[in-house]
Amino acid sequence: xxxxxxxxxxxxxxxxxxxxxxxxxxxxxxxxxxxxxxxxxxxxxxxxxxxxxxxxxxxxxxxxxxxxxxxxxxxxxxxxxxxxxxxxxxxxxxxxxxxxxxxxxxxxxxxxxxxxxxxxxxxxxxxxxxxxxxxxxxxxxxxxxxxxxxxxxxxxxxxxxxxxxxxxxxxxxxxxxxxxxxxxxxxxxxxxxxxxxxxxxxxxxxxxxxxxxxxxxxxxxxxxxxxxxxxxxxxxxxxxxxxxxxxxxxxxxxxxxxxxxxxxxxx
Amino acid sequence: xxxxxxxxxxxxxxxxxxxxxxxxxxxxxxxxxxxxxxxxxxxxxxxxxxxxxxxxxxxxxxxxxxxxxxxxxxxxxxxxxxxxxxxxxxxxxxxxxxxxxxxxxxxxxxxxxxxxxxxxxxxxxxxxxxxxxxxxxxxxxxxxxxxxxxxxxxxxxxxxxxxxxxxxxxxxxxxxxxxxxxxxxxxxxxxxxxxxxxxxxxxxxxxxxxxxxxxxxxxxxxxxxxxxxxxxxxxxxxxxxxxxxxxxxxxxxxxxxxxxxxxxxxxxxxxx
Numbered sequence: 001x002x003x004x005x006x007x008x009x010x011x012x013x014x015x016x017x018x019x020x021x022x023x024x025x026x027x028x029x030x031x032x033x034x035x036x037x038x039x040x041x042x043x044x045x046x047x048x049x050x051x052x053x054x055x056x057x058x059x060x061x062x063x064x065x066x067x068x069x070x071x072x073x074x075x076x077x078x079x080x081x082x083x084x085x086x087x088x089x090x091x092x093x094x095x096x097x098x099x100x101x102x103x104x105x106x107x108x109x110x111x112x113x114x115x116x117x118x119x120x121x122x123x124x125x126x127x128x129x130x131x132x133x134x135x136x137x138x139x140x141x142x143x144x145x146x147x148x149x150x151x152x153x154x155x156x157x158x159x160x161x162x163x164x165x166x167x168x169x170x171x172x173x174x175x176x177x178x179x180x181x182x183x184x185x186x187x188x189x190x191x192x193x194x195x196x197x198x199x200x201x202x203x204x205x206x207x208x209x210x211x212x213x214x215x216x217x218x219x220x221x222x223x224x225x226x227x228x229x230x231x232x233x234x235x236x237x238x239x240x241x242x243x244x245x246x247x248x249x250x251x252x253x254x255x256x257x258x259x260x261x262x263x264x265x266x267x
Numbered sequence: 268x269x270x271x272x273x274x275x276x277x278x279x280x281x282x283x284x285x286x287x288x289x290x291x292x293x294x295x296x297x298x299x300x301x302x303x304x305x306x307x308x309x310x311x312x313x314x315x316x317x318x319x320x321x322x323x324x325x326x327x328x329x330x331x332x333x334x335x336x337x338x339x340x341x342x343x344x345x346x347x348x349x350x351x352x353x354x355x356x357x358x359x360x361x362x363x364x365x366x367x368x369x370x371x372x373x374x375x376x377x378x379x380x381x382x383x384x385x386x387x388x389x390x391x392x393x394x395x396x397x398x399x400x401x402x403x404x405x406x407x408x409x410x411x412x413x414x415x416x417x418x419x420x421x422x423x424x425x426x427x428x429x430x431x432x433x434x435x436x437x438x439x440x441x442x443x444x445x446x447x448x449x450x451x452x453x454x455x456x457x458x459x460x461x462x463x464x465x466x467x468x469x470x471x472x473x474x475x476x477x478x479x480x481x482x483x484x485x486x487x488x489x490x491x492x493x494x495x496x497x498x499x500x501x502x503x504x505x506x507x508x509x510x511x512x513x514x515x516x517x518x519x520x521x522x523x524x525x526x527x528x529x530x531x532x533x534x535x536x537x538x539x
Contacts, residue, residue: 160292
């Protein structure tokens with residue numbers, strides 16, 4: 001019994017410590033603005049393709065609700081952008097995003113990344129700076145634990161992606177990146193006209209697997225945390241350019257701004 | 268100062284979202300490989316009761332025996348009691364399922380695994396007035412680069428995302444020779460959306476497709492007509508004519524390259 005109590009106290013100590021960790025609120029405020037700008041483009045694209053997105057919603061009534069939800073979603077994002085993002089607005093924004101995205105005919109990774117961001121910003125204080133309404137007093141530090149959870153949720157997907165690649169014949173044989181380049185459409189046109197040696201492609205193949213599996217492990221080790229965040233940043237930068245996985249890259253990059261708020265650089 | 272409420276919220280989120288986001292993709296293999304099933308990726312359906320799991324479990328077993336990667340994974344995969352308990356009591360709970368769909372992905376991420384590389388088709392819509400082509404295809408160009416609809420930094424992936432449902436229809440139709448009403452109506456809706464976006468009067472609209480992996484080893488890109496439909500008042504209302512394709516993603520160079528190394532079945536997930 002005493003032993004269990006001691007373990008409980010130890011866990012409690014670490015939980016308290018974790019809850020007291022702080023993030024840079026200025027960086028998080030920048031994240032709010034970047035996320036909402038990319039979010040506007042994302043929702044605009046959705047509204048533009050509303051006919052396509054509502055395939056499968058049979059009744060006219062459902063389609064109408066879907067359409068209204070899109071506009072409400074846009075409005076809630078606008079309020080978040082203005083710095084009016086109190087927890088209720090952020091929750092409504094997340095619920096609307098979840099409704100629209102889950103009802104949409106096409107679900108892709110960018111939708112998921114958006115949903116993940118929309119969920120975790122509920123718990124992050126992103127209103128400290130650049131707040132037009134000037135409601136929240138600027139404070140240098142805010143709670144960091146939601147940012148940690150945000151990163152870990154994303155890193156979980158990287159791990160599963162790495163493991164499925166390890167079980168995939170083409171990636172196992174070092175051919176994954178080679179075939180990825182062969183597709184043509186995920187990368188810029190110039191890249192398609194350059195002949196890249198097989199050895200480099202094989203190296204890149206195994207590097208991708210290694211990166212995906214090690215992101216979370218690196219993040220859990222405090223000394224390697226910066227490397228882990230840098231790896232994710234490089235990954236999403238590459239998806240933005242030279243690769244052409246549009247909207248996955250930009251949304252991912254906006255997430256990286258959020259993650260950098262927990263890095264403490266020495267002055 | 269840490270409030271008790273904040274502490275409870277944090278722990279709740281940790282247990283319900285963060286831990287499942289890491290653990291679940293490692294223990295649950297979801298059947299999400301309709302387009303190429305079961306060739307491409309080996310994370311195989313174990314928990315899906317709709318298909319016969321035995322051969323797939325055996326496939327995975329053989330595979331893992333060859334490559335001794337994950338001892339723990341092996342234990343979980345081959346121990347039905349553990350895996351099924353997870354599935355039955357946590358993963359199958361409808362409220363939890365709903366909640367998790369709104370937050371994190373708990374099934375394995377399979378971006379650019381074999382199913383992306385071999386199982387899909389490039390798509391081109393063409394609009395015709397008599398025999399005259401009025402609108403050039405824009406999702407993919409002739410050489411399978413991104414077309415106008417998808418080629419900008421902040422473009423949506425909605426158009427390229429059409430590869431998945433259309434590939435599903437092609438593969439089903441090529442194997443079984445029929446599509447159900449739901450699929451037909453889906454194709455109709457896609458065509459109508461394309462017509463709506465272009466907003467011009469045409470007689471006919473067609474979808475041409477090619478296996479998406481064609482560039483390596485200077486393989487010729489073969490665009491084949493998958494379907495055509497008559498257009499009236501800028502809408503497809505009548506019958507849609509479908510064709511079985513001669514070219515199939517599995518016949519391509521990449522798969523041939525791997526055929527000597529792996530012996531997997533090439534049958535598709537059957538239509539219900």
